[in-house]
Amino acid sequence: xxxxxxxxxxxxxxxxxxxxxxxxxxxxxxxxxxxxxxxxxxxxxxxxxxxxxxxxxxxxxxxxxxxxxxxxxxxxxxxxxxxxxxxxxxxxxxxxxxxxxxxxxxxxxxxxxxxxxxxxxxxxxxxxxxxxxxxxxxxxxxxxxxxxxxxxxxxxxxxxxxxxxxxxxxxxxxxxxxxxxxxxxxxxxxxxxxxxxxxxxxxxxxxxxxxxxxxxxxxxxxxxxxxxxxxxxxxxxxxxxxxxxxxxxxxxxxxxxxxxxxxxxxxxxxxxxxxxxxxxxxxxxxxxxxxxxxxxxxxxxxxxxxxxxxxxxxxxxxxxxxxxxxxxxxxxxxxxxxxxxxxxxxxxxxxxxxxxxxxxxxxxxxxxxxxxxxxxxxxxxxxxxxxxxxxxxxxxxxxxxxxxxxxxxxxxxxxxxxxxxxxxxxxxxxxxxxxxxxxxxxxxxx
Numbered sequence: 001x002x003x004x005x006x007x008x009x010x011x012x013x014x015x016x017x018x019x020x021x022x023x024x025x026x027x028x029x030x031x032x033x034x035x036x037x038x039x040x041x042x043x044x045x046x047x048x049x050x051x052x053x054x055x056x057x058x059x060x061x062x063x064x065x066x067x068x069x070x071x072x073x074x075x076x077x078x079x080x081x082x083x084x085x086x087x088x089x090x091x092x093x094x095x096x097x098x099x100x101x102x103x104x105x106x107x108x109x110x111x112x113x114x115x116x117x118x119x120x121x122x123x124x125x126x127x128x129x130x131x132x133x134x135x136x137x138x139x140x141x142x143x144x145x146x147x148x149x150x151x152x153x154x155x156x157x158x159x160x161x162x163x164x165x166x167x168x169x170x171x172x173x174x175x176x177x178x179x180x181x182x183x184x185x186x187x188x189x190x191x192x193x194x195x196x197x198x199x200x201x202x203x204x205x206x207x208x209x210x211x212x213x214x215x216x217x218x219x220x221x222x223x224x225x226x227x228x229x230x231x232x233x234x235x236x237x238x239x240x241x242x243x244x245x246x247x248x249x250x251x252x253x254x255x256x257x258x259x260x261x262x263x264x265x266x267x268x269x270x271x272x273x274x275x276x277x278x279x280x281x282x283x284x285x286x287x288x289x290x291x292x293x294x295x296x297x298x299x300x301x302x303x304x305x306x307x308x309x310x311x312x313x314x315x316x317x318x319x320x321x322x323x324x325x326x327x328x329x330x331x332x333x334x335x336x337x338x339x340x341x342x343x344x345x346x347x348x349x350x351x352x353x354x355x356x357x358x359x360x361x362x363x364x365x366x367x368x369x370x371x372x373x374x375x376x377x378x379x380x381x382x383x384x385x386x387x388x389x390x391x392x393x394x395x396x397x398x399x400x401x402x403x404x405x406x407x408x409x410x411x412x413x414x415x416x417x418x419x420x421x422x423x424x425x426x427x428x429x430x431x432x433x434x435x436x437x438x439x440x441x442x443x444x445x446x
Contacts, residue, residue: 001134007031013134025054032259034068034093036187037280048191048256050212063212068095069115079123103144155340156354159196160330168323177273184297190277191256200358204244211254214271219246223416242417245409312403318395321431368393368427395429
């Protein structure tokens with residue numbers, strides 16, 4: 001844990017004396033990640049980012065995850081004003097660096113309270129409250145152990161309410177691993193949208209060890225083909241089906257908040273794909289250079305600059321039926337006073353309901369693609385018998401399936417999964433079938 005003062009690190013807490021993790025790991029851009037562009041325009045903001053931790057004698061290089069809370073104070077209100085404070089406003093960030101982002105929800109709640117209390121003292125030389133917070137972090141994280149994945153930030157209900165059918169476009173886009181750029185003037189919301197999207201791939205929040213550096217490939221290097229399956233246990237089923245998909249492996253990057261100082265990493269020839277966020281409008285002027293798809297959260301638009309990607313992301317009729325149903329379920333239970341929960345507090349339209357729908361969709365898609373591969377390998381054999389009509393994968397859009405089969409995460413998934421997954425999960429789209437009058441009526445109503 002540390003404090004940021006302007007574009008520099010002021011103090012580390014919880015590290016051995018004489019140790020500076022920023023120097024040891026070459027984190028020269030860390031202050032720019034912690035203090036986002038535009039943070040001076042709001043009373044409080046949060047930034048989320050990824051960091052590369054260098055290898056040591058006992059540990060391999062891996063990704064770390066930062067969360068910062070930024071506040072500001074009128075310099076005239078300071079009880080103890082140091083000589084170096086020459087500006088009218090003092091801006092600082094309190095930052096926690098963790099080896100996983102899965103408990104950031106619990107950390108953020110405490111971080112916000114502690115940062116507000118520290119600013120409330122109006123004396124930044126008194127660090128006792130921050131010291132106590134740092135010492136309590138180990139207990140806080142231990143209490144979270146064994147909990148189900150703690151998803152944080154913007155709810156999936158809000159994601160679907162805002163992007164409607166394009167939520168499925170963004171989900172399928174992430175699996176194609178293009179260069180994905182999120183833009184928004186509110187940093188916390190910018191980061192939360194990306195985490196919400198990433199969390200739709202079951203288990204991925206817990207497996208982001210390669211996210212901070214396109215050179216990392218530990219996910220694939222440590223994979224083994226599952227040899228056992230308990231269909232009654234969800235975790236066993238998901239692992240057997242090859243989840244989570246490795247969308248942040250070698251050549252890929254995840255940077256929820258990525259400052260302009262990090263653009264050289266995005267432009268590097270070894271960086272093939274990423275999901276990153278920026279609050280700087282300069283990137284909007286260079287979107288063709290830095291993105292295949294740009295999601296602008298300020299004006300709620302999705303702009304696909306690549307023609308091939310645009311064709312691959314046209315939803316099939318079953319896709320539209322599926323996401324239209326999900327959107328309608330969320331809208332029918334929408335509560336303006338509490339967007340994160342259905343107004344009747346029921347299961348339909350809840351966060352868990354949405355996650356289960358996406359999980360069902362993804363498992364069916366994986367099964368259908370395995371069946372497609374099986375069909376192509378056996379089409380000329382006389383003994384070949386098809387248990388399903390036609391090619392079920394076509395209902396997920398042939399253009400998309402062909403594009404996905406050209407990705408790195410498909411290569412890894414196909415290599416480390418059984419060839420007969422369709423014997424475990426039906427290779428059938430959850431909303432299988434052609435265009436009906438009900439589909440037309442639903443779209444007109446929307």
